[in-house]
Amino acid sequence: MGGLSIWHWVIALTFLVPLWRIVSKAGFPGPLSLLALVPLVNVVLLWVFAFARWPVERDAP
Numbered sequence: 001m002g003g004l005s006i007w008h009w010v011i012a013l014t015f016l017v018p019l020w021r022i023v024s025k026a027g028f029p030g031p032l033s034l035l036a037l038v039p040l041v042n043v044v045l046l047w048v049f050a051f052a053r054w055p056v057e058r059d060a061p
Helices: 006-025 030-037 041-051 055-059
Strands: none
Touching (some): 006 030
């Protein structure tokens, strides 16, 4: 007991891969999406992404 099964990893990857792509397209470093696995940090991260000025927007003329 206590170990993660293959289904836990499949579900985690189902959310992490698209999140990594979205974060990268927004101009943030992709590994930042790994913080979505940490409880409560993922909620804070969501709010930061929602209200922060994205690096992609800053680079646009």
